[in-house]
Ligand SMILES: CC(C)C[C@H](CC(=O)NO)C(=O)N[C@H]1Cc2cn(c3ccccc23)CCCCCCNC1=O
C-alpha cells in the first residue's frame with residue numbers, strides 16, 4: 001500500500017503554536033494537555049521543537065468552529081469530516097488546524113471522537129504530511145475509533161523524518 005505522502009515543509013524546525021479557543025466538550029486544562037501531547041509526538045521522532053505561545057502570532061493556530069468558519073472549507077455538522085489543517089506556507093493560514101466543534105471530543109473513552117487522535121492527524125498536515133493508505137497510520141484519512149495509548153505508526157515516523165530528520169536528542 002502507498003505509504004506516507006509529503007506536502008510542503010517548514011524551512012525551520014523551531015515552531016510556535018497558539019490555542020485560539022477550546023472545545024467545551026472537555027475541561028480547558030485537558031484540551032491544552034491533549035494539544036501539547038499531540039504536537040510533541042511529532043517532536044519526539046524528529047528534529048522539530050514546539051513552543052506554546054499565548055500572545056502574538058504563531059506558526060500553527062489551533063481553533064474549534066462549526067459550519068462555515070471563514071475559510072473555504074465549511075464543516076458539515078456532527079460526523080462526516082472531523083477536522084482539517086493547512087500545509088506549511090508563508091500565508092497566514094499555513095499550518096493552521098481547525099476542529100469541527102459539532103463533534104463530541106473525548107479523552108480516554110471509546111465514546112465520541114478521540115481528541116488526541118484527531119489532533120495528531122491534523123498536526124501531521126500542519127507539518128507537511130499528506131494522507132497515508134496504511135490503515136494503522138495516524139495519517140490514514142479515516143477515523144477508525146479510539147486506540148488506548150496509541151503511538152505513531154512507523155509510516156508516520158518515516159514521513160516526518162523525510163521532512164525534518166531524526167531526533168538527535170540533546
Ligand atoms: C482522520 C480524521 C481524524 C480526519 C479526516 C479528515 C481529514 O483528513 N482531516 O485532515 C476525517 O474526518 N475523515 C472522515 C472521513 C469520512 C468517513 N465517513 C464520512 C462521511 C462523510 C464525510 C467524510 C467521511 C463515514 C462516516 C464516519 C464519519 C466519522 C469519521 N470521519 C472520518 O473518518
Ligand SMILES: [Ca+2]
Pocket residue numbers: 075076077078079080081082100102103
Ligand atoms: Ca463534522
Ligand SMILES: [Zn+2]
Pocket residue numbers: 121125131141
Ligand atoms: Zn487529513
